[in-house]
Amino acid sequence: MNKIKQLLNNFVSIFYPRSCVACGNALMQNESHFCLSCLMHLPETNYHLMENSPLDYIFMGRVPVEKVASMLFYKKGNKVQHILHALKYKGDKEVGCFLGEMYGRQLLKSPYYQSVDCIVPIPLHPKKLRMRGYNQSEWIAMGLTRSMNIPYFTDVLLRSEFTETQTKKSRFSRWENVKSVFVTADTEKITGKHVLICDDVLTTGATMEAAITQLEKIERVRVSVATLACAH
Numbered sequence: 001m002n003k004i005k006q007l008l009n010n011f012v013s014i015f016y017p018r019s020c021v022a023c024g025n026a027l028m029q030n031e032s033h034f035c036l037s038c039l040m041h042l043p044e045t046n047y048h049l050m051e052n053s054p055l056d057y058i059f060m061g062r063v064p065v066e067k068v069a070s071m072l073f074y075k076k077g078n079k080v081q082h083i084l085h086a087l088k089y090k091g092d093k094e095v096g097c098f099l100g101e102m103y104g105r106q107l108l109k110s111p112y113y114q115s116v117d118c119i120v121p122i123p124l125h126p127k128k129l130r131m132r133g134y135n136q137s138e139w140i141a142m143g144l145t146r147s148m149n150i151p152y153f154t155d156v157l158l159r160s161e162f163t164e165t166q167t168k169k170s171r172f173s174r175w176e177n178v179k180s181v182f183v184t185a186d187t188e189k190i191t192g193k194h195v196l197i198c199d200d201v202l203t204t205g206a207t208m209e210a211a212i213t214q215l216e217k218i219e220r221v222r223v224s225v226a227t228l229a230c231a232h
Ligand SMILES: [Zn+2]
Pocket: 020, 021, 022, 023, 024, 025, 034, 035, 036, 037, 038, 039
């Protein structure tokens, strides 16, 4: 039976070859999302293991955060950019879940993330959600949940208004743009909890700062951050 299944899979992949998200090469039967070579050479930051990583200074003087980490280095034109592009614009939400699960396994080995109680993904505005069909951060949260064995909540942090695309704005105008976009609901779910906020990429931290500002208003909440990629 397995032989037949394998033959069928091979047959399907002749006509619909699956390709590596990072390099575009055809995947072997036993590979998923990434070819072995890309999987072995992902540019990992290991920031989650460092006492003082560059990311720990991002929110200094802005908002209180326990720990900030990103899994991969993002650079213009590198493989991580291809991964993020597939995740956000090519409908490949499963790669977010795959990497989230992988990162969750790593975070469990970090002393800074062992006390995390639950995960909150950065929400997309409903209008953008309708356009994209899914929230990529939620798929990352799903993956983290699988390996960290803690729940994720999508109904605690909500987006309140539509913001323009942020890529071409300066840090100040980005902050002006995002500072009032988040609201909280059902806050008793995370009262007194250590919350892990997740997102796809961390650049200036303006969106994350706005989200943390709202979550910090909830009683005895502690916040840590984990993103798939960062530009630092
Ligand atoms: Zn590859």
